[in-house]
Amino acid sequence: MSSALRIALIGTGRIGKVHAANIASCADTELVVVADPMAESAEDVVQRFGGRATEDALAALDRDLVDAVVVASPTPTHIELIGACIDRGIPVLSEKPIDLDMGRVEALRSRVERAVSAVAIGFNQRFDPAIAEVHRRVVAGEIGGIEQLAITSRDPGPPPAAYIAISGGIFRDMTIHDFDLARFFVGEIEEVTAVGSCLFDAGAREHDDFDTVAVTLKARTGAIVTITNSRHSSFGYDQRIEAFGSEGLLSVENVPASHVNVSNATHSGARGPVIEQFLERYANAYARELDAFVALVRKGESSSPTFNDGWAAQVVAEAAHQSARSGRTVRTDEVI
Ligand SMILES: NC(=O)c1ccc[n+]([C@@H]2O[C@H](COP(=O)([O-])OP(=O)(O)OC[C@H]3O[C@@H](n4cnc5c(N)ncnc54)[C@H](O)[C@@H]3O)[C@@H](O)[C@H]2O)c1
Known part of the structure; x- marks a missing residue:
């Protein structure tokens, strides 16, 4: 080499x-x-x-x-x-x-x-410095046993209809990142309950997809995860996470495009909008994802998500897809 x-x-x-x-x-x-x-x-x-x-x-x-x-x-x-x-x-x-x-x-x-x-899968959000810090502090026991996890992910705007057509639907395309984060924090998922609506995106309507979804997951530990996704957000790329445990709460807020605040006749200490694009919001995460892969190749040990992580997140996505369409809770072992 x-x-x-x-x-x-x-x-x-x-x-x-x-x-x-x-x-x-x-x-x-x-x-x-x-x-x-x-x-x-x-x-x-x-x-x-x-x-x-x-x-x-x-x-x-x-x-x-x-x-x-x-x-x-x-x-x-x-x-x-x-x-x-x-x-x-x-x-x-x-x-x-x-x-x-x-x-x-x-x-x-x-x-x-x-x-x-080695085979690694690109779940970049695990490598976001703030999300990685929350994970480190959860693992260190700072907030006790994790009981609830809330993930909010809203894109600035919907993708083109042609993209929706081949995306596999919002759960396999977009929520898959959140399903991976859920497993990252609370381990294996047993039950999935999902609902979806199509409120604003013509492309989603045309291709029988949802643009607005909420998913509740129950982990094997009993921890409950709630995920909120939308294909649009009037105030930028909305990416927040909150881990609640017996001894406290750790959360990651949105990243502002500018750290300058304004106070005037209509605002007090107001910030501008949050970062618009995922490539910018997760720029550090993609770089750290590569570092982890290099460590995997060099030393055979690393924090890279595995093929099994990719498979397991996809099982949850399949269960969510089935749940939203059938109106019932779907167990992940039904999908496997
Ligand atoms: N982790 C993330 O945050 C993230 C973000 C965006 C996309 N993705 C994933 O990355 C993949 C690519 O997405 P994108 O948005 O960059 O797509 P894209 O359409 O912008 O780019 C795909 C590129 O691959 C090329 N291509 C097509 N067939 C090929 C082949 N057989 N061999 C080599 N190149 C080929 C195309 O010509 C094109 O240049 C998708 O699987 C998507 O889900 C992940």
């Missing part, structure tokens, strides 16, 4: 460019190959962050030339690319979700269990 970890990046869209920038700026990684069928996009990333461009993702997975792979291509490509990395013994960090089809995820699971190389 060369001194810096040689990384192949697959996919150079929104999230691929974030990974490219982080790989280029991390002292312990080097971007050596960039694969995207959109040659212009791959070339642009190579110009800015290094490596060589190819249109063929599988050809980029050469064990002699790369030490690790980051998969940031569309969801339907993840299963094949993770499988190809396992076959070649190359560690891989794949974006979430693993796949929209639970059967395909299950089929890959046994191969991952037998794999000699």
Whole structure:
């Protein structure tokens, strides 16, 4: 292995460019190959962050030339690319979700269990410094046993209808991050009760999806998690979390775009709106996610979410999908 970890990046869209920038700026990684069928996009990333461009993702997975792979291509490509990395013994960090089809995820699971190389899944929110601190302090016992967890996640605005059409629905696409955070804090989930409405987004209505949902989860420990999601928020990207325990409460508030307050005839100490975009809100988290993956590849031990974490969050998403459509509580073991 060369001194810096040689990384192949697959996919150079929104999230691929974030990974490219982080790989280029991390002292312990080097971007050596960039694969995207959109040659212009791959070339642009190579110009800015290094490596060589190819249109063929599988050809980029050469064990002699790369030490690790980051998969940031569309969801339907993840299963094949993770499988190809396992076959070649190359560690891989794949974006979430693993796949929209639970059967395909299950089929890959046994191969991952037998794999000699690591598979990590990109649940970046675990690496947000504030969320990670709350988790550390919960684990340290600062608020006693965790009894309730409240997660609020509202996007600034709905995605295009074409995106909704292939997203797999709001629970598999958006709430999946919250399902992972729920497991991160309270462990395995046993019961899922979800409700959804379509109040404002024509794209969601067109594709029989929800734009407004609430989910209640019951963990094996008995802890209760409440998740509130909306596809829009008039005041920016609304990302809050509150952990309540027998000895206290730890919470993360929204991040303001500016730390300057204004007082005038109509406001007292008022702040401007919160950060608008997820790429900006979680910029630190994506960088720390890469650091954790490097530690996994280098030392074999790390805080990276595993394939099993990706699978388990998806089981909860399936249960939520079924619950919202059937109007009943769905146990996760029914889905498995
Ligand atoms: N963790 C997060 O916060 C987060 C945020 C956004 C997206 N994602 C996930 O990342 C993935 C990509 O999302 P995006 O928003 O960047 O999509 P995008 O459409 O912006 O970019 C995808 C890129 O992959 C390329 N591509 C398509 N097929 C390919 C293939 N076979 N091999 C290589 N490249 C290929 C496309 O040409 C495009 O450039 C999705 O699975 C999505 O769920 C995760």
